[in-house]
Amino acid sequence: MDQTYYNHLKKEKKIFENDIFIGSFYTNDIIAINGDRYRVIGVNNNKTxxxxxxxxxxxxxxxVKSNNVKESGRLLLTIGKKVTSIEKYHTDILGNMYKQQRPKTPQLVFKKG
Incomplete structure (x- = not known):
């Protein structure tokens, strides 16, 4: 990805220059936010x-159904100032989980169709 365009996107989202790119999240990725692990469903609101x-x-x-909890059936997390750590994980064919290394630079991915 062009560094100038990337810096523009960071500024638009109020991300500081010295903040580190962690990685892109895709459906079914396993991530840990502040130590709690989750499976990504998708981006709910990119602006917030x-x-x-x-x-x-x-x-x-x-x-929610099995425990008669009165909460919503959705878990929505905001990645903001209170988030102190984000890690991405992958699994092997046996289901063993491994922490994924950060990519050196962000990549621009285009979808077909």
Whole structure:
């Protein structure tokens, strides 16, 4: 990705120059925010940095139904000033989880269609 354009996007989202690129999140990625692990469903609101996630071993909607919880069936997290750590994980074919290394630079991905 062109560094000038990337810096423009960072400024637009109020990300400081010295902040480090962690990685892009895609559906079903496993991430840890402040030590709690989640499965990514998708971006809920890009302008407010909100993402929709699920618990790893049970869907939030199933958890709410089975435990008679009066919460919404959705888990929405805001990535903001209170977030002190974000890590991305991947699993091997046996289900072992490994912390993923950060990419050196952001990549621009285009979808077909």
């Amino acid at each position: 940095n909100r993402i929709e996630v699920d618990k790893i071993h049970i869907r939030q909607t199933d958890y």
